[in-house]
Amino acid sequence: DVVMTQSPLSLPVTLGQPASISCRSSQSLVYSDGNTYLNWFQQRPGQSPRRLIYKVSNRDSGVPDRFSGSGSGTDFTLKISRVEPEDVGVYYCMQGTHWPPYSFGQGTKLEIK
Amino acid sequence: QVQLVESGGGLVKPGGSLRLSCAASGFTFSDYYMSWIRQAPGKGLEWVSYISTSSRYSNYADFVKGRFTISRDDAKNSLYLQMNSLRAEDTAVYYCVRGTREPLNWGQGTLVTVSS
Numbered sequence: 001d002v003v004m005t006q007s008p009l010s011l012p013v014t015l016g017q018p019a020s021i022s023c024r025s026s027q028s029l030v031y032s033d034g035n036t037y038l039n040w041f042q043q044r045p046g047q048s049p050r051r052l053i054y055k056v057s058n059r060d061s062g063v064p065d066r067f068s069g070s071g072s073g074t075d076f077t078l079k080i081s082r083v084e085p086e087d088v089g090v091y092y093c094m095q096g097t098h099w100p101p102y103s104f105g106q107g108t109k110l111e112i113k
Numbered sequence: 114q115v116q117l118v119e120s121g122g123g124l125v126k127p128g129g130s131l132r133l134s135c136a137a138s139g140f141t142f143s144d145y146y147m148s149w150i151r152q153a154p155g156k157g158l159e160w161v162s163y164i165s166t167s168s169r170y171s172n173y174a175d176f177v178k179g180r181f182t183i184s185r186d187d188a189k190n191s192l193y194l195q196m197n198s199l200r201a202e203d204t205a206v207y208y209c210v211r212g213t214r215e216p217l218n219w220g221q222g223t224l225v226t227v228s229s
Binding site for chain 1: 157158159160172173174175208213214215216217219220221222
């Protein structure tokens with residue numbers, strides 16, 4: 001199974017400051033079709049997860065441009081350029097390249113300092 | 114807009130069975146792979162199963178293989194998860210999700226509690 005390791009697991013951030021979350025996979029996430037199926041999700045308190053980023057760096061419709069994804073192979077990063085109050089929640093990376101099973105990171109809890 | 118509405122969760126004893134349903138709307142259901150993902154209370158996300166279009170094939174995480182069965186009814190725009198031989202560790206919110214490699218839309222989830 002592919003293990004996804006996120007860091008940090010807890011991320012206190014001052015409003016308006018940047019934030020960065022790292023995600024590492026135990027195997028390369030490049031699929032045979034040439035794509036890298038690395039997604040990022042946000043889960044606000046009491047809500048279902050919401051996809052923010054797919055294929056490493058593609059932002060979903062309606063996602064503010066302060067969110068960006070980068071990386072390749074086994075190392076990936078989610079960055080928030082300026083944290084807003086509505087960004088509080090848990091962020092998960094997820095690989096959709098290797099089954100079984102597709103897998104998530106442990107989650108990073110972002111809170112406001 | 115896309116809507117996924119789960120139902121069928123509840124309290125069940127260890128060894129018991131439950132059938133979850135997911136009613137889909139707002140998109141052409143038959144065109145999409147569908148999945149079940151779960152989240153134990155206060156824990157992270159965990160893949161359970163997915164099913165292809167036309168029900169050609171399905172796949173399961175090892176921890177549910179042989180106990181859970183995923184199915185779909187394209188005429189009813191519905192996804193199902195038959196859960197047998199339930200264990201305490203199966204206690205979780207179960208989400209119905211559109212897609213597999215790049216899951217986009219999630220339902221609100223239905224809580225399954227396995228306890229005596």
